[in-house]
Amino acid sequence: MNFPILSSLILLPSVGALFLFFTKSNKKNNFTVKYVALFTSAANFFLSIYLWILFDQSTSEFQFVEQRVWIKDFINYKVGVDGISILFILLTTFITPLCIISVNNSIKERLSEFLIAVLIMESFMIGVFCSLDLVIFYLFFEAGLIPMFLIIGIWGGARRVYSAFKFFLYTLLGSVLMLVAIITIYWLNGTTDVIELYKSGVDIKYQNLLWLAFFSSFAVKTPMWPVHTWLPDAHVEAPTAGSVLLAAILLKMAGYGFIRFSLGLFPAASEIFTPLIYILSVIAIIFTSFIALMQEDMKKLIAYSSVAHMGYVTLGIFTIQQQGIEGSIIQMISHGLVSAALFLCVGVVYDRMHSRLINTYGGIVSIIPKYSILFMIFTLAALGLPGTSGFVGEFLILMGAFKDNFLVAVIASIGVIIGAAYMLWLYKRVVFGKLINIDLKQMVDLNRSELFILSCLAIPTLFFGFYPDPLINTIEVSISDLIDQYNFELAGKL
Amino acid sequence: MENLQLLLPEIFLSLSIMFLLILGVFKKNSSKLIQNLSLIILIITAVVTFNETIGISNTKLFNDSIIIDYFSSLMKIITLLAAFLVLIISSNYLKTFQIFKIEYPILILSSVLGMMIMINSNDLIVFYMGLELQSLALYVLATFNRDQIKSSEAGLKYFVLSALSSGLLLYGCSLIYGFTGSTNFNVIANQLNSNEYALTFGIVFILVGLSFKISAVPFHMWAPDVYEGSPTSVTLFFTMVPKIAALTVFIRFLYVPFLNLIDQWQMILIFLSIASMLFGAVAAIGQTNLKRLVAYSSIGHVGYALAGVAAGSNDGIQSSVIYITIYVIMNLGLFSCLLMLKRNNQYYEKIDDLSGLSKNHPMLSLSLLIILFSLAGIPPLAGFFAKFYVFKAVIEQSMYFLAIVGLMSTVVAAFYYLRLIKIMYFDEQKEKYDTDHGFWLKFSLTASTLLILIYFIFPSQLIEVFSRINIIQ
Numbered sequence: 001m002n003f004p005i006l007s008s009l010i011l012l013p014s015v016g017a018l019f020l021f022f023t024k025s026n027k028k029n030n031f032t033v034k035y036v037a038l039f040t041s042a043a044n045f046f047l048s049i050y051l052w053i054l055f056d057q058s059t060s061e062f063q064f065v066e067q068r069v070w071i072k073d074f075i076n077y078k079v080g081v082d083g084i085s086i087l088f089i090l091l092t093t094f095i096t097p098l099c100i101i102s103v104n105n106s107i108k109e110r111l112s113e114f115l116i117a118v119l120i121m122e123s124f125m126i127g128v129f130c131s132l133d134l135v136i137f138y139l140f141f142e143a144g145l146i147p148m149f150l151i152i153g154i155w156g157g158a159r160r161v162y163s164a165f166k167f168f169l170y171t172l173l174g175s176v177l178m179l180v181a182i183i184t185i186y187w188l189n190g191t192t193d194v195i196e197l198y199k200s201g202v203d204i205k206y207q208n209l210l211w212l213a214f215f216s217s218f219a220v221k222t223p224m225w226p227v228h229t230w231l232p233d234a235h236v237e238a239p240t241a242g243s244v245l246l247a248a249i250l251l252k253m254a255g256y257g258f259i260r261f262s263l264g265l266f267p268a269a270s271e272i273f274t275p276l277i278y279i280l281s282v283i284a285i286i287f288t289s290f291i292a293l294m295q296e297d298m299k300k301l302i303a304y305s306s307v308a309h310m311g312y313v314t315l316g317i318f319t320i321q322q323q324g325i326e327g328s329i330i331q332m333i334s335h336g337l338v339s340a341a342l343f344l345c346v347g348v349v350y351d352r353m354h355s356r357l358i359n360t361y362g363g364i365v366s367i368i369p370k371y372s373i374l375f376m377i378f379t380l381a382a383l384g385l386p387g388t389s390g391f392v393g394e395f396l397i398l399m400g401a402f403k404d405n406f407l408v409a410v411i412a413s414i415g416v417i418i419g420a421a422y423m424l425w426l427y428k429r430v431v432f433g434k435l436i437n438i439d440l441k442q443m444v445d446l447n448r449s450e451l452f453i454l455s456c457l458a459i460p461t462l463f464f465g466f467y468p469d470p471l472i473n474t475i476e477v478s479i480s481d482l483i484d485q486y487n488f489e490l491a492g493k494l
Numbered sequence: 495m496e497n498l499q500l501l502l503p504e505i506f507l508s509l510s511i512m513f514l515l516i517l518g519v520f521k522k523n524s525s526k527l528i529q530n531l532s533l534i535i536l537i538i539t540a541v542v543t544f545n546e547t548i549g550i551s552n553t554k555l556f557n558d559s560i561i562i563d564y565f566s567s568l569m570k571i572i573t574l575l576a577a578f579l580v581l582i583i584s585s586n587y588l589k590t591f592q593i594f595k596i597e598y599p600i601l602i603l604s605s606v607l608g609m610m611i612m613i614n615s616n617d618l619i620v621f622y623m624g625l626e627l628q629s630l631a632l633y634v635l636a637t638f639n640r641d642q643i644k645s646s647e648a649g650l651k652y653f654v655l656s657a658l659s660s661g662l663l664l665y666g667c668s669l670i671y672g673f674t675g676s677t678n679f680n681v682i683a684n685q686l687n688s689n690e691y692a693l694t695f696g697i698v699f700i701l702v703g704l705s706f707k708i709s710a711v712p713f714h715m716w717a718p719d720v721y722e723g724s725p726t727s728v729t730l731f732f733t734m735v736p737k738i739a740a741l742t743v744f745i746r747f748l749y750v751p752f753l754n755l756i757d758q759w760q761m762i763l764i765f766l767s768i769a770s771m772l773f774g775a776v777a778a779i780g781q782t783n784l785k786r787l788v789a790y791s792s793i794g795h796v797g798y799a800l801a802g803v804a805a806g807s808n809d810g811i812q813s814s815v816i817y818i819t820i821y822v823i824m825n826l827g828l829f830s831c832l833l834m835l836k837r838n839n840q841y842y843e844k845i846d847d848l849s850g851l852s853k854n855h856p857m858l859s860l861s862l863l864i865i866l867f868s869l870a871g872i873p874p875l876a877g878f879f880a881k882f883y884v885f886k887a888v889i890e891q892s893m894y895f896l897a898i899v900g901l902m903s904t905v906v907a908a909f910y911y912l913r914l915i916k917i918m919y920f921d922e923q924k925e926k927y928d929t930d931h932g933f934w935l936k937f938s939l940t941a942s943t944l945l946i947l948i949y950f951i952f953p954s955q956l957i958e959v960f961s962r963i964n965i966i967q
Contacts, residue, residue, distance in 0.1 A: 072954045135882075139873040139950070146867055149912070153920050161920055165912060172872075172908055176901035179882070183889040183897075 004066050005051055006079045009044060009089065010127045013096070013119040016040030020112050020119070030111050034100065037115040041097040041122060048093040055086055057473050060481035062132060062195060070136075078132040078193060083478030087329060087471065088129040088249075088256055091336045094460075095248045096122045098453045099241040102344055107155055107239060114155055114241075117147040121245060128253050134182045134192040134261075141217075141253060142175055148242070148250065156237040163230075163237035170230040174220030181213035185265075197265055201489055204268050211269035214261055221254035224314060225284040228307045235303035236356070240347030243299065247306050248340035252332045255313045259325065263317065264482065267489040270318065277318040278408045284311030285415035293422040298346045298356045301426055302339060305382060308419060309335045315412055316397035320486060324400020325479045330471055331393025334381065334461065338390060341378040341457040345371070348450055349430075352443045358426065363435030368445040372431045374454045379427045381461045383420040388465035497555055500562045503543040503570065504614070507607050510535045511600060518596035525596045532599035533581060536606070540574040543567055558678055559617035561746075565963045569613045569742045569815070576735050576822050577606045582934045583826075584727030587833055590841070591725065593639055601638075602731065605631035609739035616750070618667045618677040621743060625663075625707070628736060629656050635731065636724045648723025655716045656706065663703025669696035670751075682751035694758045700747065701762055707740040710800060711769040714793045721789035726841065729785055730829040733792045734822045737799075741818055745803055745811050749965045756806050763804035768899050770797025775906035779913075784832060784843045787910065788825075791869065794907055795821050801900055802884040805891045812960045813883035819956070820880040820949075827865040827942030830935055834858055837927050848914060850923025859918045861943040868946045870911040871904045876949035883957075 016037060023033055056063060062080035070077040081089065099118060107114050124147070127140035145168055153164035186192050188203050202210065220227045231251075235243045263270050285308050292304035309331065316328030348371060349364075350356055365372045381388035384395075394416060401409035435441070446454065464471055498505075514528055514535075521527070547567040554561050581602055588594040608628030615621035633656070637649030671677050673693050674685040686693070702713060709717040721729045748759055774794020781787040799821070802814025835842040852859040868877035881904065888897045949956075 070953065071957060074957075139878075142873045142878075146872055149915075150919065153916060161916055164920075165909070165916070168912060169905060169909060173902070173905045176905060177898070179885070179901060180889065180894065180897050183882075183886050184894075186886070187890050 005047065005054075006064050006081065006126075006130050007066055009047055009051070009093070010079070010123050010130070012044045012047070013040055013122040013126075017116040017119040017123075020116050023112060033112040033115060034103070037119060038097055038100050040119060041093070041100055044122070044126075045093040045097055048090050051081070052086060052090060052474075055081070055474070057083065058477060060478040065132065075133060075135050075192060077136060078195075079127075079130045079136075080132045080195075081130050083475040084259055084329065084482070085129045085256065087333055087474060088252055089126055091252065091333055092122060092125045092129065092249050095244065095336060095340055098340070098344075098456055099244050101449050101453055102244070102347065103241050104449055107241070110154065114151070114239075117151050118241065118245065121147040121151075125249050125253065129256060132194045134185060134194065134197075137194075137257075137261075138175070138179060138182055141178075141257075142172070144250065144253075145171055148246065151242040151245070152234055152238045155239040155242065157239075158237070159233070160237045163233040166230045167234040170227065171217075171220055174217040174227070177213040178217035181210045184210060194260070194264070198485070202265050207266040207269035208272060211262060211266040211273060214257070214266075215273070218254040218257045218262070219280075221257075222251060222310045222314060223254075223307060224280050224310070225287060225307065226280075228284070228288065231307060232300045232303040235306075235343070236297060236299045240343060240350070243343040243347075244340040247302075247343060248336040251306065251310060252336060255310065255317065255328065255332050258314065258317050259328070259482070263320070263486055267486045270320070270486075271490060274318045274320075277314055278405065281311040281315035281318075282408055282411050282415075284308060285315070285412055286418065289415055289418035289422060293418065293425070296358055298349075298358055298426065298430070299343065301358075301422065302342045302346065305419065305422065306335070306339055308415060309339070309382075311415070312394060312397050312412065315408070316393075316400055319397075319400040319404040320483060321400035321403050322476075322480055322483060323396045324404070325483070326472060326475055327393050327396025327398075327400055329475050329479075330389065330464070330468060331397060333471065334389035334393045334464065337457050337461050338378050338381045338388075341374075341454060341461070342382060344450075344453060344457070345375045345378060348446065349443070353439065358429050360437060361430040361440065362433040362437065363431075364440055364443065365431045367435075367440060367443050370445050370451065374446070374451075374458055375431060376427060377458050377461065378454075379423050381465070383423040384416060386465070387462065389461050389468070391465060392468045497553060500547055500550060500553060500555060501560070502546050503539045504607065504610050506542060507535065507539050507603065507610065510539075511603050511607065514596075514600050514603070518600065525594050525598075528596045529581070529585060529594075529599050532603055533578060535603065536574050536578040536581070540571050540578070543570050543574065554616060558680060559620045560614045561616035561679075562614065565746075565965060566613045566742070568959070568963070569738060570610050572819060572822070573606060573609050573613070573735055573738050576738065576826075577602055577731070579826055579938055580727065580731045580735065583830060583833060583932075583938050584730070586932050586935065587725065587727045587841070590836070590839055591639055593725065597634070598638060601631045601635050604628075605635070605731075606735070609735065612739045613742045615743065615746070616679045618670065618679075621747070622660075622664065622667060624739075625743075626660065628739065629660070629707075632656075632732070632736065635728045636720055638728060639725045642723075644723035645725060646723075648720045651723075652716055652720045659703045659706035659713065662699050666696045666699025666701075666703065669693070669699065679746070679750040683753070686752070686754050694755070697752055697755065697759055698762065701759065701766075704740060704744050704747070705766055708737050708744070708796050708800075709789075709793055710766045710796050711773040711793060714770070714773070717793060718786045718789040721792075722783055722785045726785065726829065726832055726843070729788070730825070733788060733825050733829075737792075737796065738818055738822065741799055741803070741814065744800075745814070745965060748803065749811070753966065760804055760806055763800055764893070764896055767797045767800040767804050768896060770794060770800065771900050771903040772797075772906075775903040775910075778907070778910045781910075782845050784845055784848075787845065787914075788828065788832075791907070791910075792825070794903070795869075797903075798881060798884055798900060801888055801896055804896065805887045805893065807887060807891060808964045808966050809890060810884075810887035811965055812957075812963050813887040815963065816956060816960050817880040817884050819960075820876050820946075823942050823945055824865055824868050824877055826938055827861065827946065828869070830939035830942065831858060831862045831865070833935055834931055834939070835927055836931075837925060842927075845914065845917060847924070848917045849921040851918040853923040854926045855929070858939075861939055862918065863915055864943050864947055866911045866914055870908040872908070874950040876946040879949060879953055 065080035124144040131137040288307040295301035316324040381390040384390040605628040611624030633653045639645040706713040778790035868875035871881045
């Protein structure tokens with residue numbers, strides 16, 4: 001394999017951004033600017049599809065590995081994918097073009113700067129998912145803060161400054177401890193190469209502290225209760241495309257990190273801290289679901305529902321069962337599609353009415369029927385109706401949880417009911433009911449691009465709901481090997 | 495005396511300074527000429543240093559009172575280049591205030607000469623001589639805009655406090671001389687007797703003096719006032735060049751004579767480092783003047799550089815020197831931006847003057863954005879790598895407390911850098927600034943921004959240059 005396909009995936013959006021940088025942005029060539037960005041990200045998407053086709057599902061080895069000396073005798077630039085990471089790359093390259101299409105209505109000024117930020121963000125996120133060196137991983141993981149800070153701060157809503165600062169400082173504070181841990185691992189093992197570290201393992205004496213350091217970073221990013229408070233603020237203030245990126249991809253970096261690093265590198269510590277994760281996850285599921293129930297702002301409601309959904313993900317990961325981890329990954333993919341779609345749905349009505357409050361709306365089903373149908377699909381997917389991808393994920397996670405800890409699984413199942421309650425109630429209040437607000441009558445239904453974006457998201461949501469095999473086949477071997485390795489290390493160490 | 499050519503850079507520089515002085519006296523309106531000559535002299539000196547001494551390993555001259563090795567040569571070259579850049583971008587600023595005089599370049603050259611002697615020193619007396627030469631030139635430079643009361647105040651304040659610290663330093667030197675019978679670093683190292691507590695007092699006094707020169711907490715009080723009052727171009731000089739020299743002496747002084755007493759001084763350095771990092775981060779938050787903010791930020795950055803010194807290993811020393819080099823590049827970019835905030839012959843230095851800069855001057859604010867994120871230490875910019883190397887060295891010595899406190903204070907520091915970015919990007923725009931800047935100002939801004947931005951593509955080169963420094967044999 002000579003063609004450096006992963007590096008191309010990382011670099012291509014940045015090249016597009018560089019091109020945009022040299023294109024003067026004004027009213028006239030907004031069109032060109034947008035199509036350049038769209039073209040780059042679409043090309044990236046097809047490249048990643050090609051990657052998926054070439055991908056060998058029968059092995060858990062890392063594929064398409066590229067290695068170059070970066071800092072001599074210290075760090076190698078090393079990238080590669082296995083079954084776990086490839087789906088996240090696909091998700092990233094799939095969501096980004098949709099984000100770019102969606103800027104039509106929401107971003108009025110400094111369009112080309114916005115697209116540059118989005119494209120650079122895409123580069124960084126792909127980098128996170130395919131880096132096989134801890135330092136490179138950290139680099140991409142942290143670098144993503146810069147474009148996201150600017151996206152929230154420049155193009156956000158009224159309290160954007162507060163939210164941008166909160167987002168940045170929260171995540172930075174979480175991550176610095178991870179940097180200490182990474183350097184410590186280098187000091188202990190003499191390498192930060194993930195494959196080498198998988199082979200050699202990390203000294204058991206240090207595992208607990210290292211695990212906590214990584215946890216501090218991932219917990220903030222996931223976000224887990226009680227450090228989730230930045231998320232609702234960031235979501236509410238970010239422009240629609242920013243919320244979509246944040247919910248669909250940024251949050252997944254932490255879930256991915258838990259599987260790749262917490263489980264892979266520190267099995268003994270993961271075993272010790274599983275109860276902690278269970279408790280925090282269950283609190284996240286139940287507690288934030290209740291909070292979501294009481295929200296009056298649609299975006300905030302979806303943000304809290306994201307926290308609850310990520311609670312399932314962390315729960316599933318730390319069951320260390322085949323079903324649990326598979327479920328977590330599918331839940332992340334599904335949440336990526338569904339939350340992106342829900343934020344876009346909110347964006348659609350916000351662009352028309354400039355209000356995100358639920359009580360502004362009501363009875364719009366007869367005015368904008370197409371919107372109502374698509375919104376319904378995503379609502380049902382979010383609450384995990386069988387036949388949608390949300391169901392597959394939640395079902396597998398709960399199955400894994402029942403195998404591991406009955407009580408936790410029962411409590412988490414209750415969360416499903418509350419989840420259904422707040423999503424359905426949201427849908428009822430927005431779409432059904434009496435049409436009280438007369439301004440709503442002037443709303444126009446989805447235009448072509450909105451219809452296109454939402455259908456693009458609806459198709460995989462339903463498809464993977466009925467037929468999740470393509471996803472499961474991709475991740476199956478990698479996960480079973482991960483679990484074998486985990487149990488093997490554990491047996492050797494305890 | 496067969497090794498005299500090793501001192502060629504210093505000899506050449508001092509002769510040139512005398513020549514320039516004579517030229518300045520006899521030729522009227524020669525300030526532009528002298529400025530240009532000084533630039534050429536700095537470059538020639540750097541080239542000569544590179545040619546004559548970079549390959550020399552550990553040669554001592556004049557009864558071992560001067561040392562020439564890779565470390566000193568490298569630091570001299572960095573000092574000279576930094577001084578060159580300061581001089582070349584400050585001319586427009588000086589012209590605006592009508593202080594574009596012959597003394598300015600000459601004073602900078604003399605201060606650089608003092609620093610070169612400091613860097614070369616292997617003896618307490620030589621070291622003190624160099625220190626005083628550079629300080630005397632700096633006192634005058636701080637008051638250079640003598641019609642402004644703030645500038646005079648800055649100079650006086652700097653003079654009084656600096657004299658006090660020099661006194662402490664001398665007292666420390668005499669204590670050390672008294673207990674070891676020599677001022678030579680190597681002789682001191684051989685005479686060390688760790689039971690002599692008075693020696694520790696001597697080290698402490700000298701450390702106080704040196705901390706004052708690099709403005710480490712708790713000896714930083716002069717920095718904000720002096721930085722604010724001095725002309726901006728002099729502030730730029732203050733924040734970069736003397737720190738390089740003082741840090742070199744710091745390293746040489748601690749690691750050559752007193753390596754065996756590392757248990758005694760390591761705690762002091764850790765304290766200095768932590769205090770500087772935390773104080774720099776916290777105190778900068780409330781500032782409204784950009785130059786004061788830079789002062790506090792430089793206090794914080796000195797803290798990180800000292801963390802590397804505190805590690806007590808060659809890796810630590812290298813990381814600390816790399817840190818200060820990258821810091822110099824970032825600072826150069828930052829001040830180039832400050833020197834561009836000019837409208838109707840007036841320079842603006844309040845934080846609010848940055849308001850909405852991104853709408854009027856997109857390129858300038860983009861550069862400033864990159865520089866500020868780099869100063870905050872966000873990857874993949876150069877500032878992150880600087881911190882990364884330092885903390886790598888620190889953690890290798892299992893000094894977790896220092897590493898964690900240091901990284902936590904980067905989060906606090908990130909707040910005020912973000913505030914500047916917020917003001918530039920999120921706030922309402924104001925009047926436009928002038929755009930007709932000199933070529934060199936634009937050049938230094940572009941070059942430093944690009945270096946910061948693409949450093950991550952070639953990180954090995956810089957490390958390779960510095961990896962040949964090994965003080966601890």
